[in-house]
Amino acid sequence: MSRVTLALLATLIVLGATSFAAGAQGASPVNEQTVYDIATQLRCVVCQNLSVADSPSEMASQMRGIIRERLAAGESPAQVQRYFVDRYGEWILLSPPRRGFNLLVWLLPLAAVVVGLAAAATLIWRWSHRTRGARPAPAAVDAAMSERIRRELERES
């Protein structure tokens, strides 16, 4: 993030001078990137599955304002998130918290990969070893014939 710091400092100065929606509390300057990061994790309550960061609705704009205010008052991102969960329930988080039943949605994909790899490995093993046993003894091939075949192949490739 160090590359963006300079640009953000300039933005903060502009923000500090012109904030008219937030009614700046003045406790600490708010990092817009942090507001955005928190907003991407919250679900816009009036839209269909959009994040508060992406939603164009007025409700989302007000929610971003509230995030900004709380950060300015000194709350940590985790505390801001907890505030919203307190009011709306787990539903407002766009990513289900990794606890209890929700672990199912986090772990099943991993399990799918593991099971898939195991199944693929078993199948490959079984198929490659099936032929080993059943392969018939190679028919005796004429030496001259095999030499001709070899030369033809070399010419082709």
Next chain:
Amino acid sequence: MKRLWRWLIPLAAIPVLALLAYGFRVSPRDIPSPLVGRPAPAFVLATLEGAPLSLESHRGKVVVVNFWASWCYPACYEEAPVLERNWRGYRERGVVVMGLDIQDKRDAAQKFVGDFGLTFPVAQDLKGTVSVDYGVYGVPETFFVDRQGRIRVKHVGAVTDDVFKTTVDRLLTEPATP
């Protein structure tokens, strides 16, 4: 016996289909509120006339906090006369009705109040802090707060006479102090 295992494949589709069918019985927009049973968040706003409006000042009464907007048609338009009617009927019995207008313009709000002849205190929640504090996700939403300041019922959608009367009557029978 080994032959029967292959039938697991079509059978496996059935629980998935059943789950989708279950989806018809629930609405994804119906979110239960975690605030029911907890103390109602305090707020201080100014009514459209400029008078202060705070929840705390009405502790001991049954408070009906109604979130609305002038653009919320038809639900808010249906419930406005219901609220006004019941406000007039219950105000002497220790019940307060408050209208909190969200995401609206002042003149639109005043027109709404004027059109319906609303006499209960109406304030605008300009920054949305109160509506988020109450976990509001749409309008209209109505919160019934008991005498001890706890949210007891959250009603999503237009309030009817029936809902108002049954809830408020029940809450009025409860004591103001625990």
Next chain:
Amino acid sequence: MLRLWNISLVILTFGLTLFGTFLTRSGVIASVHAFTQGSIGVLFLSFLALALLTALGLVAWRWDALRSEGELDSVVSRESAFLLNNVFLVAAAFTVFFGTVFPLLSEAVRGVKVSVGAPFFNQVNIPLFLSLVFLMGVGPLIAWRRASLDNLKRNFLWPVVLGIVAAAVAFALGVRSFLAALTFATTVFVAVTIAVDFTRATRARLRVGESLLPAMGGLLLRHNRRYGGFVVHLGILIIALGVMGSHAWSVQTETTLHRGESAELAGYRFRFDGLSAVEESNHFKVVGAFTVSNGRVLGVLRPAKKFYPQEQAPIAYVDYRLGLREDLYVVLGDFARDGSQATIKLQVNRLVSWIWIGGLVLTLGALLAILPERHKRA
């Protein structure tokens, strides 16, 4: 061989397309794509049930006829590479499917509503797709039976070394995200495997007496299926870098400006010049003018907001400036009636053009690959 697997995938694909349509039409799950809620949902679910149960039932009934004696000459073979590829793709599809129905499942089992959105899908799918990219480097060697142990060192020494170097360079340049560094390492690894193969084949031709350009051209045309495939892989690598750049390095901000004031983001300066209002035939349009500069003036962006009398909320029209390294977006939010101030959302999205370029390369590679095979001359 693999007929059972093939037919199952075909049935699954059809079932999932029906499922997708069902989702958008039934209102069962809230999604950005859902646009209506009607009785057609029941019809769709019934059809989905009918199609799935019949098709899968047929598979179970005809199992013996479909199943074939699978035979591979070797553990390393084209079929193994194909199977590995399938594992990751199907796992990704399963992840998206399960994530989509999980809110419903959670409500049915626990009675608690949860949301599963973009952050979840990004977190789980990115490692899966990175594994696929990695497989792109290893797969061709498996498919062409050249993955024996001694060949391993010859084929992978340079790619692995340069992949690690790439991650180190990224770290030195300030990249701190683990996934971004991993993406760098993987894409360089795969790119070097392709380069190694191409240089070796070219060198073999040079040794036989051909000069450089005809040797390279000849390789591409003679073995167009193989090298067309490699070009497709290169296209995918470029897309992967584009996705990583836009995901990890894009920045945005929201700010309110008075007329004449500027906001800065990622080295770009956006000056608010003013608002203008236009009355159109069926709507009222407000346009903001923003001069963009990064040392020198680049142009004027004009995001707009259209107010339709029937709609409660205005519709915002973003204005943008596309570039090779980054795209600039300006969205007009709230504004004062007299045009003295405006709230805007600014976005600088990095490397998005690479996604399109990668797509172009991919198409060219595909075209090269499907050219009719030149009749091999002596």
